[in-house]
Amino acid sequence: MKIFNLFLASSIFLTACKSQSHNNSIAVDQHTQSNAQAVSCKHLQLAIQVDFEQQQLRGCATWEIENKDADELHLDTDQLSIDSVLVDAAKVSFHKDTTVPHLGERLRIPIQKNSKQVAIYYKTGAHPRALQWLTAQQTLSKTKPFLYTQSESIYARSWIPCPDGPGIRFTYDATVQVPLGFMALMSAENPQSLAKDGQYQFHMPIAIPAYLMALAVGDIAFKAIDARTGVYAEPTMIAKAANEFSEVGKMVSQAEKLYGPYRWGRYDMLVLPPGFPIGGMENPKLTFCTPTIIAGDKSLVNLIAHELAHNWSGNLVTNATWNDFWLNEGFTVYFERRLTESLTDKSYADMLWELGYQDLEATLEDLKGKPEDTKLKLNLAGRDPDDGLNDIAYEKGALFLRAIELKVGRTAMDTFLNQYFNHFAFKTITTEQFLDYLNEHLLNQYPDVVKDLAIEAWVYGAGVPKNEPRADQDRFKQVNAVRTSFLETNAIDTKATQSWTTHEYLHFLRLMPKPLAVSKMQKLDDLFHFTQTGNAEIADLWFIMSVAANYMPTPYTTSNEAMRSFLSSVGRRKFIVPLYKELMAHPYSVPVAKEWYKAFRANYHPLAQESLDALIGK
Numbered sequence: 001m002k003i004f005n006l007f008l009a010s011s012i013f014l015t016a017c018k019s020q021s022h023n024n025s026i027a028v029d030q031h032t033q034s035n036a037q038a039v040s041c042k043h044l045q046l047a048i049q050v051d052f053e054q055q056q057l058r059g060c061a062t063w064e065i066e067n068k069d070a071d072e073l074h075l076d077t078d079q080l081s082i083d084s085v086l087v088d089a090a091k092v093s094f095h096k097d098t099t100v101p102h103l104g105e106r107l108r109i110p111i112q113k114n115s116k117q118v119a120i121y122y123k124t125g126a127h128p129r130a131l132q133w134l135t136a137q138q139t140l141s142k143t144k145p146f147l148y149t150q151s152e153s154i155y156a157r158s159w160i161p162c163p164d165g166p167g168i169r170f171t172y173d174a175t176v177q178v179p180l181g182f183m184a185l186m187s188a189e190n191p192q193s194l195a196k197d198g199q200y201q202f203h204m205p206i207a208i209p210a211y212l213m214a215l216a217v218g219d220i221a222f223k224a225i226d227a228r229t230g231v232y233a234e235p236t237m238i239a240k241a242a243n244e245f246s247e248v249g250k251m252v253s254q255a256e257k258l259y260g261p262y263r264w265g266r267y268d269m270l271v272l273p274p275g276f277p278i279g280g281m282e283n284p285k286l287t288f289c290t291p292t293i294i295a296g297d298k299s300l301v302n303l304i305a306h307e308l309a310h311n312w313s314g315n316l317v318t319n320a321t322w323n324d325f326w327l328n329e330g331f332t333v334y335f336e337r338r339l340t341e342s343l344t345d346k347s348y349a350d351m352l353w354e355l356g357y358q359d360l361e362a363t364l365e366d367l368k369g370k371p372e373d374t375k376l377k378l379n380l381a382g383r384d385p386d387d388g389l390n391d392i393a394y395e396k397g398a399l400f401l402r403a404i405e406l407k408v409g410r411t412a413m414d415t416f417l418n419q420y421f422n423h424f425a426f427k428t429i430t431t432e433q434f435l436d437y438l439n440e441h442l443l444n445q446y447p448d449v450v451k452d453l454a455i456e457a458w459v460y461g462a463g464v465p466k467n468e469p470r471a472d473q474d475r476f477k478q479v480n481a482v483r484t485s486f487l488e489t490n491a492i493d494t495k496a497t498q499s500w501t502t503h504e505y506l507h508f509l510r511l512m513p514k515p516l517a518v519s520k521m522q523k524l525d526d527l528f529h530f531t532q533t534g535n536a537e538i539a540d541l542w543f544i545m546s547v548a549a550n551y552m553p554t555p556y557t558t559s560n561e562a563m564r565s566f567l568s569s570v571g572r573r574k575f576i577v578p579l580y581k582e583l584m585a586h587p588y589s590v591p592v593a594k595e596w597y598k599a600f601r602a603n604y605h606p607l608a609q610e611s612l613d614a615l616i617g618k
């Protein structure tokens, strides 16, 4: 694929030659086998039944289509079993192509020029990658089984036959039949109480891409936070969750002040059981999130700032292909930090920027042999788009926007971003379209800074350019001083640590020598009780340090209760993959890693299982 030389192009723009502007035709998405350009799928009518006994979804997906000039409709499917297909109520014979790695099976349906409606009767396969079926035992309340979906990036096709590309939007209605006493929720207008007959109707009048299709079913309660926001969770978690998220209404209003109206109606959150493999998922109207952010002191609520920000960057303005993923995530991290800063102060946001920078450095180290994967604009042809799901898109992307902000000033940057969200609202966009827009609407007013910005290097170059901005370190300097003095004297002035937030503790621990001497680990544990902490971010880091140091009251046996219970309940990949990696790195901890993984594998989401099977073996 030809890489656009922006450096050259910017100077062309600056001499006002518009003819060099990018061709804005629909980007080629290498991760869908649908033919959305030829046949547009405008609206989905979904009618499904949720069967917990068979662990299966069964039903019918009816697509309202607009056929431009094709004799077949192509949809993405992944292990779906197709029973029958009707085109305008007449049965047709369909064909399923053989499986393409990562992409699944293309479904071919014969259509006529004037065909209007295609109904597909189907059931899900044995191991749909989007679905996690939990037994009652694997939930917090332990009363009923639970089901939830995770469709990003290309997993919607494992539970709905659909055109599964981020550049293809559709509206939907759904009827979902669940067992009596269960609640069902979707990325749509949601119920707030149980349906007596177990049947739920959903309406989503705003067009969204397939990766934002979402469903959760279980023993779920609702609690309002204010008129616009609320929280869903298992009954045993609902009060704690509502308390943790009590400020989210203010957060939505603050986000609007920064970057324009919230356009999705209600903003609700669903706290999932602990097996949820990621931190959060920005499903429209209903953010899905991990319970590991419920720390009891609101210290990890900035994850909600991230998911909320996606309602502008991602859900409103969407990356056209997964190669442009940084447009979703880099913008969202930037927005999240700006939002957090406006709700706290600069010194607090600076800590988040610095921790993000450390994450980026670690990712660059991990990807040392794969420089191509450290570019913002990726080439994921033939690969799983999840290969691009790392801190290049998130942190390098955000840092690039921060670099622009520092050059043009905050006021100009914010005016530009407001314009950007408005101009591309409910549209999809490629990296090249963004760069064109950036030139036309911001950078051409600042010809002097364009050269310094090194945009070409940021977007199409490997690693991070030398002009990378670095946050002020005011609060971390004090943390560094405490760490240095502890390493030298084995003593800590606890007055200095009294006001620390989670982020100061993380920085304190991250920069400790590895392995740390057992006596020092013991001293820290005596002072701060890290082994018993209820804060998942700190616990995970501490357990990794514990394994590296071979420190634990009873090392690496199943009686190591704190770490065992963490790994048995938490399913967030960000936590469990590095911890298992550390356990597998030392002969003394390999046996227990294998034993625990065997015992807990069923508690993890299929996506987490994939990562861990590769590391530990099934």
Ligand SMILES: [Zn+2]
Pocket: 306, 310, 328, 329, 332
């Ligand atoms: Zn995100």
